[in-house]
Amino acid sequence: xxxxxxxxxxxxxxxKTVRPQEISPTLTLLEFLRQQGHIGTKEGCGDGDxxxxxxxxxxxxxxxxxxxxxVNSCLxxxxxxxxxxxxxxxxxxNGSLHPVQSAMVETxxxxxxxxxxxxxxxxxxxxxNRKLDDGCxxxxxxxxxxxxxxRRAAQQLIEAESEPDHFSEAxxxxxxxxxxxxxxxxxxxxxxxxxxxxxxxxLQQYPDATFVxxxxxxxxxxxxxxxxxxxxxxxxAVTELHLLEVMPQFVEIGAAVPLSxxxxxxxxxxxxxxxMLFWFAARQVRNRxxxxxxxxxxxxIGDLPPVLLALDAEVxxxxxxxxxxxxxxxxxxxxxxxxxxxxxxxxxxxxxxxxTPTATRxxxxxxxxxxxxxxxxxxxxxxxTIDLDVNHQIVHAxxxxxxxxxxxxxxxxxxERLVGQPxxxxxxxxxxxxxxxxFTPLTDLRGSxxxxxxxxxxxxxxxxxxxxxTTSIQEMRG
Amino acid sequence: MSHPVEKRRSHESAVGxxxxxxxxxxxxxxxxxxxxxxPVMSPHARAKITKIEVVAAYDVPGVVTVLTAEDVPxxxxxxxxxxxxxxxxxxxxxxxxxxxxxxxxxxxxxxxxGAEKVQIEYExxxxxxxxxxxxxxxxxxxQPQVCxxxxxxxxxxxxxxxxxxxxxMNGQDHFYLETHASWVIPDGEGHYQVYxxxxxxxxxxxxxxxxxxxxxxxxxxxxxxxxxxxxxxxSQANPFAxxxxxxxxxxxxxxx
Numbered sequence: 190x191x192x193x194x195x196x197x198x199x200x201x202x203x204x205k206t207v208r209p210q211e212i213s214p215t216l217t218l219l220e221f222l223r224q225q226g227h228i229g230t231k232e233g234c235g236d237g238d239x240x241x242x243x244x245x246x247x248x249x250x251x252x253x254x255x256x257x258x259x260v261n262s263c264l265x266x267x268x269x270x271x272x273x274x275x276x277x278x279x280x281x282x283n284g285s286l287h288p289v290q291s292a293m294v295e296t297x298x299x300x301x302x303x304x305x306x307x308x309x310x311x312x313x314x315x316x317x318n319r320k321l322d323d324g325c326x327x328x329x330x331x332x333x334x335x336x337x338x339x340r341r342a343a344q345q346l347i348e349a350e351s352e353p354d355h356f357s358e359a360x361x362x363x364x365x366x367x368x369x370x371x372x373x374x375x376x377x378x379x380x381x382x383x384x385x386x387x388x389x390x391x392l393q394q395y396p397d398a399t400f401v402x403x404x405x406x407x408x409x410x411x412x413x414x415x416x417x418x419x420x421x422x423x424x425x426a427v428t429e430l431h432l433l434e435v436m437p438q439f440v441e442i443g444a445a446v447p448l449s450x451x452x453x454x455x456x457x458x459x460x461x462x463x464x465m466l467f468w469f470a471a472r473q474v475r476n477r478x479x480x481x482x483x484x485x486x487x488x489x490i491g492d493l494p495p496v497l498l499a500l501d502a503e504v505x506x507x508x509x510x511x512x513x514x515x516x517x518x519x520x521x522x523x524x525x526x527x528x529x530x531x532x533x534x535x536x537x538x539x540x541x542x543x544x545t546p547t548a549t550r551x552x553x554x555x556x557x558x559x560x561x562x563x564x565x566x567x568x569x570x571x572x573x574t575i576d577l578d579v580n581h582q583i584v585h586a587x588x589x590x591x592x593x594x595x596x597x598x599x600x601x602x603x604x605e606r607l608v609g610q611p612x613x614x615x616x617x618x619x620x621x622x623x624x625x626x627x628f629t630p631l632t633d634l635r636g637s638x639x640x641x642x643x644x645x646x647x648x649x650x651x652x653x654x655x656x657x658x659t660t661s662i663q664e665m666r667g
Numbered sequence: 668m669s670h671p672v673e674k675r676r677s678h679e680s681a682v683g684x685x686x687x688x689x690x691x692x693x694x695x696x697x698x699x700x701x702x703x704x705x706p707v708m709s710p711h712a713r714a715k716i717t718k719i720e721v722v723a724a725y726d727v728p729g730v731v732t733v734l735t736a737e738d739v740p741x742x743x744x745x746x747x748x749x750x751x752x753x754x755x756x757x758x759x760x761x762x763x764x765x766x767x768x769x770x771x772x773x774x775x776x777x778x779x780x781g782a783e784k785v786q787i788e789y790e791x792x793x794x795x796x797x798x799x800x801x802x803x804x805x806x807x808x809x810q811p812q813v814c815x816x817x818x819x820x821x822x823x824x825x826x827x828x829x830x831x832x833x834x835x836m837n838g839q840d841h842f843y844l845e846t847h848a849s850w851v852i853p854d855g856e857g858h859y860q861v862y863x864x865x866x867x868x869x870x871x872x873x874x875x876x877x878x879x880x881x882x883x884x885x886x887x888x889x890x891x892x893x894x895x896x897x898x899x900x901x902s903q904a905n906p907f908a909x910x911x912x913x914x915x916x917x918x919x920x921x922x923x
Contacts, residue, residue, distance in 0.1 A: 228694035229687020231894070233844040241844055278687035290685035294677045302684030303844040303894025309685050332842055332895050415776065 198271045198372070202227070203280025204359075214268030214372045214379035215411045215418065218244070221267055222277060229278040229306050230262055233330070235412045237261040237405060237474055238564045240329030243307040245276040245314045247363045248476070251453035255363035257356070258449075258476040259314040261328070264408030265477070266401070268379035269423060271370035274363060276356075278306035281313055288349060289313050292342035300333035308339055311473070312346065317357060321347045327563045328471025367426040381423040385536075388427060389509035392532050395420040400534060402430075402445050403477035405470070406486050430481065430536060439542055444481025444535040451480065459540065461555035461572050465496045468557040471564050481535040484520070487527045487596065490566050494521070494597035496555045498589035499572035503539045508532040514539070521596035545585040548576035552612075552656040556648050560635070567592050568636040569644040573652045575612060583607045583616075588649060593628040593641055600627040600645070617653045621646040680892065691894050692848035692864040693923075701850065701923040702731055704914055705778035706766035707785045712794035714760050716767065716787065723784040724770050729777025731918055733785065734769040734910065738917050741880030745905045747870060749809065754878060754906055754913075760789070771914045771922065798835075845894020849908040850923035851915040857881065859912050861888045865904035866896045874905040875912045886912070 199208050212221065219242045222230050233241030242263040250256035257276065281287045286294065289312045299305040308329050315325035321343045331339065370381040378395075382388050392398060398420040401407045410416035424430055430445035433454055440458060442451060452466045452475065469475055469492050483493045484504065494517070502517045509532060517538070520528050529535070544551050555572035559565035569592045576585035586607035588600040603624050610616045630641035683689030721733040736743050736755040746752035756767055767787055772778030795801050823829060849863040859879070865871045868888040876883045888908070893900060915922040 228690070231691075231845070232693075233846070239844060278685075282686050286682065286685065290682075293685045294681040297678060297681075299678055299681055299684040301843075301845070301893060301895045302678075302680055302689050303691065305684040305689075306687045309687075330844065332844055332897065415779065 198267060198370070200270045200272060201274040203276060209267075211374070212267050213374070213377065213417065214266055214421065215377065215416065216267045217408070217412050218262040218265040218267060218270055218275070219412075221270075222262060227277055227279060231303055231306060232263060233304070233307075235263045236409050237264045237328075237470070238330075239304070240307040240311065240326075240471070240473060241304050243310040243329065243473055244278075245310050247274040247360065248447075249365055250318075251450040253365070255360045255365060257314040257317045257360070259311040259325070259328070259473050260476050261405075261408075261473045263412045264405050264474075266379075266404055266408065266411055266421075268370065268372060268381060268421065269401075269404060269425065271381065272364070272368045274359070276310070276313070278309050281309060283355070287313070288346060288351070289316050289342075292345045292349075293339070296338045296341040296345065298334060298339040298342045304329060304331045304333075312343060315343070316346055316351065317360065319351075324472060328473040369426065376419075377417045378420045379423070380421070381426050383426045383428055385427055385429045385507065388422060388424065388534065389532075391420075391422055393509065395422075396531060398422045400424055400485070402479040402482045403447065403474075405474045405478040406482055406488075424481070424534070425479075432537060437542065439539055441537050441539045442480055443537050444485075445479050448475040448478045448480065448483075458542065459496075459500060459553065461496050461499060461553045461574070462493075462540075465492050465555045465557060465570070465572070468492070468559075468562065474564075480538055484517070484538070485527065485529070485535055487521055487525045489524065489595055489597060490570070490592045491597060492557060492567065492570060492591070495570050495572040495589040495591045497538065497540070498597055498599055499553070499555070499574045499587040500540050501574075501587065505536040505539065506530075506533045507536040508534070512536065518599065521598075524595040545576045547578045547584050549579050550577045551575070552577070552652075554652055554655060556651070558644055558648070566635065569593060569630075569641050569648070571645070571648040571652075573649065575607075575652075575656075577612050581612050583610050583612050588624070590628065590645060592635075593630040593645060598628065600624060603627055612653075614650075614653060617650050621650060624649060690891060691845055692850070692862050692890065693845075695862055695891065696850040696923045697921065701921045702771045702773060702914060702918060703775045703778045703923055704734070704769045704771050704910060705775070705782040707768050707770065707782045707787060709760035709763060709765045709767055709787075709789065711760060711789050711791045712763045712796065713792045714789035715792060716756060716758060716760060717790050718786070718788035719757075719768060720786040721768060721770075723786065724781040727772075727777060727781040727784055729773040730781035731771045731773060731920065732914070733781070734771065734914055734917065738913060739878060740916070741876075741878045743878070745874050745878065745902075745909050747874070747902045747905070751808075752906065754909055759792075769910055769914070771918060771920075841895075841897040841899030843893070843895030843897060843899055847900070847904060847907050849904065849911045850921070851908070851911040852921045853915040853919060855919065857885055859886050859915060861886060861908050861912055863888055863890055863904050863908040864893045864896070864900055865890050865908065866893070866898070866900045867902065867904075870902065871905050871908045875909050878909040879912055879916050 231241040233239035243259050244262045245257040246260050248258045311326045315321045369383045372379040399418045402424045424445050430443045432443040434441040483491050503514050552575040557567045557570045559567050572589045574587040578584045586604040591597045625642045625646040630638050632638045680689050736757045743754050770778045770781035852860040863871050872886045872888040876886045911922045
């Protein structure tokens with residue numbers, strides 16, 4: 190049962206409790222901060238691509254402990270801020286500059302300075318996570334410095350001794366779980382339940398409610414179009430959706446597990462998933478985005494569906510009436526249309542770790558082709574799984590793609606033709622012409638149809654070459 | 668004795684940058700009591716404007732006024748050097764997203780909702796989208812720029828090897844992280860304080876004055892710092908400053 194209706198959102202900002210009155214739950218944190226005069230946090234793009242709006246939020250990390258996470262405030266609705274602790278650039282120094290700030294001053298890490306608050310917050314989070322790699326600022330753009338001075342600042346921080354301070358102490362005191370929150374206004378309602386049973390109760394009352402978790406997709410509507418929703422149900426605090434089970438035969442991933450947790454906790458199990466998560470948006474987005482969200486939006490260019498399709502993933506769909514499992518391949522029905530029935534939501538995704546019975550070896554990899562490395566939409570994404578038997582014959586093949594059809598899709602005709610064939614360059618090259626015609630992609634601002642078709646075929650050959658050992662590569666070069 | 672050039676110095680605003688206290692144009696504006704402007708933009712790359720109907724915008728609570736070409740007391744053009752940039756078009760739009768009218772509201776939201784109510788009708792025309800199309804259509808910005816010395820025709824004829832070819836380069840967006848920003852405070856006595864993220868404050872001052880039909884000394888332009896510009900705010904900050912000033916002039920209100 191949904192316990193309390195508390196229209197008063199309370200949270201902590203730079204150590205002080207804030208209790209804004211009558212605030213829209215879909216107002217973005219960035220808008221709120223700037224309207225309240227906290228103008229250190231900047232708007233560069235308003236859609237999670239530039240990092241100028243980065244703030245640090247205390248949230249449960251992949252190890253189950255509270256951590257500072259760098260997140261894009263332009264994609265965080267105020268409803269998601271309830272009960273949280275947020276640090277902005279204004280809260281980092283306490284009279285004297287924080288080591289992260291001094292490093293940036295000393296190395297000359299700013300010129301116009303507009304991106305700098307965002308960089309400071311990404312470095313701040315990385316400093317306390319002891320993870321000052323290049324990746325910690327991958328979601329921050331700078332047009333002036335060329336990045337080297339910023340990298341030197343990060344380097345300097347790695348080499349310096351970090352000492353406990355009030356920020357590290359605040360982590361020890363931080364609450365581990367998110368509390369329930371609800372808001373009822375004239376035009377809109379927002380609920381953040383903590384149990385699946387509460388979600389079903391809400392759905393009974395409000396069958397047309399919209400779901401949100403990390404808001405890294407839906408957030409764009411709130412940020413750019415000031416979209417409001419009659420009823421918005423946040424799933425990010427629902428306990429049952431946070432399961433992460435790693436068993437010898439399979440892995441099961443709850444729909445609300447942040448991608449950064451999946452990245453850390455499943456590393457090494459599925460190489461194609463590791464690879465795609467590396468290119469998925471940027472760290473700030475992965476701290477919030479979820480697998481449930483990425484599958485549920487059913488975008489033809491979603492990064493994870495091709496990987497999951499190539500791994501024969503299954504989704505668990507639950508409702509007040511029960512649950513069912515569905516192979517992911519049957520989940521996508523059409524452009525942004527899924528098999529979700531009224532009252533249903535995605536609960537988890539299961540991926541088997543077993544090979545096909547006669548197989549002795551599995552080759553698996555994914556590719557994301559885009560103009561930028563991070564924070565880009567793919568032109569074409571591909572994921573391949575090939576199982577080989579002891580004679581190096583293909584016993585199982587999955588070729589899955591994004592960006593080539595109205596849904597993420599597999600080249601099933603080619604998969605069938607591969608089974609029984611020897612895994613050789615000749616086999617691959619013989620099938621390339623047919624593979625090139627397997628889809629009829631569009632021409633758009635990212636690429637032409639003919640380019641996409643060539644990518645579909647060439648990526649499979651690239652996969653073959655990359656999976657071969659070096660002696661075979663020598664032979665191929667002849 | 669060490670030379671001053673050898674001394675390491677940090678950026679003059681570095682501490683402000685890293686602590687969030689360095690202020691940019693949109694940070695400076697007053698948090699309340701300012702009107703907001705929202706554009707109504709063309710969905711066509713090139714079209715004749717056949718009808719502009721703004722009346723319905725006034726039904727939206729919080730909408731204060733709609734800026735159209737008729738509101739310009741001075742010159743409806745912000746182009747520098749070549750005066751080819753109409754501020755508020757009446758006849759034709761020449762790029763997708765071109766703002767045709769602007770709605771001023773008590774809040775961002777009122778202005779945005781008001782803009783949704785404005786009705787503009789267009790007759791789409793074939794756009795010229797490539798250099799090749801432009802050459803074919805004889806559509807040039809200006810006269811050919813010729814740089815000539817000696818006898819090039821003879822030299823080419825007499826050369827042992829002649830190479831010909833074509834190279835295409837796409838444009839590069841300036842991508843200043845700080846997007847355009849301006850706000851204006853009128854003093855009620857015909858003077859305008861303009862805050863603009865501009866590379867050229869004196870030109871912004873001149874353009875605002877000539878759009879409003881004022882003398883230049885009636886306009887003061889301030890730019891404390893920009894979050895990048897790279898040439899993109901050399902002349903393109905001017906239309907936004909002019910619109911904010913125009914709305915301030917029309918309503919007597921402070922405009923952001």
